[in-house]
Amino acid sequence: MAEAEDVKFKVTIDGIPVEVAPGTTILNAARQIGGDIVPPAMCYYSKLEGSGGKCRTCLVKVSKGSEKDPRPMPKLVASCRTTVMDGMEVQNITSPEVVDARKGVVEILLINHPLDCPICDQAGECKLQDLGYEHGSADTRYEFDRRTFEQIDLGDKIQLHMNRCILCYRCVYVANQLTDQRVHGILGRGDHSEISTYIENIIDNDFSGNVIDVCPVGALTDKTFRFKNRVWFTKPVDAHRDCPTCSGKVTLWYKGEEVIRVTARKDEFGEVEEFICNTCRFDQKKTSDWILDEPTEIDSQSVISANHYELFNPPKVVKENPILQQQNREQLARTEKLK
Known part of the structure; x- marks a missing residue:
């Protein structure tokens, strides 16, 4: 039994090796290394069972499956859902394909998101704001009407701005785990999906405020702190x-x-x-x-x-590769400007 517990898988992420326990996801392996190679995560939350696999911002490229089967995975994978194998090699910011895909994911997340950062209480702590600043475009290609919702008070302390929601499900999972009677969830399907309560019930339990802390954007805000x-x-x-x-x-x-x-x-x-x-x-x-x-x-x-935002500190492989420098040109330019 002791020998089984000591088994470690060696995985290399952006050229940096790390040894982790079997069953560890690529995202958590990257977190053990830390720094800029950690993929962003808008829906995954390590303390919430079942979270992850929805926002796709953590996509990475597996260039080598394992020592036993070195074939690369045919598509980009969600690092929060994909477990490591011994000898696996992963590319995150060192892959032009990943950087380009992440820009596309951010563009999709911003399609219906209002550009109201100047009046949003989440500004400065918003993960989508960070991603938009790093990977977003100055303009949009979306030419259709955005979906809009009315603001809803989920009690006297919490307000829901559904226009800002990215449907990460974190607030649903935290209510499932911390309370016995969850009264809110995902209603509707497809682009009609929304977070709401049944017949606009209020969220009233001893731990309801935690939905504010886990929300990665400004969809759920503290009314006592507003403005x-x-x-x-x-x-x-x-x-x-x-x-x-x-x-x-x-x-x-x-x-x-x-x-x-x-x-x-x-x-x-x-x-x-x-x-x-x-x-x-x-x-x-x-x-x-x-x-x-x-x-x-x-x-x-x-x-x-x-x-101001954290400066981009590219690993050595990016600094020495002109192709990767081109793919990360926006982050590099921002870093030079802020120095």
Whole structure:
């Protein structure tokens, strides 16, 4: 049994080798390496069972299947759903095909998405905004009417902007896992699909606020924080309290001396470390309610701390290959401009 647990598969991603346990997905193997080679993920969430495989932003190229069968996979694969094999070789940002496909995926995600970043509370923390900035085009080829929905209040604390939703299903999965009575889900089919509740029921349970934290865009927003401030003008501080319902470990977002927002703590991939209850999120907004730990660790290049996006740091193989430089020219040009 001990020998089976020690088995490791060696996989190479963008020329960087890593050893992982059997059953590990390509995405999670890349996360063990870290840096720019980690594929973006708009729908996958490691803590939500069943998530992934919907947005296609994490597509990668498997140039070598395994040591036993070195044939490449015929199509790009979703790295969040594809498990590694021993000897597998994967290309992400070093593949012109992947970069081009990701641009196409971003274009599709933006077809119905409103360009309202200047008034969206998710701006600065939005994964789609980051992808659009890195891979999007300045104009659109879409000539038809965009689908539109009315804003819906899902209770007194959460508002749904369906126009911004990319149907990642994260909010549905988090409700399934944290509550016994989920009242919202996907209604309709095809381009008529939408997140909604049955006969506009309100979402009312102790952990309903977590749908805000897992949403990768500005579709689900905190009504108590709406239009109060931009995240890059706030100061995030980790804090905790003795809470009988959840772990009580949160991030407090300060504007001066005032706590204007409380969220769950997130890791380097933007995923919640531990889900928190609504009492901690909405009702405890005084410094005296909390024991302060330390300032939240924010990447020095983050828009929150530096007011611009993280610089693109291409691996050596991109720097030395003119074809790959051409495919990544937009990111390279942006990096030079921001230096």
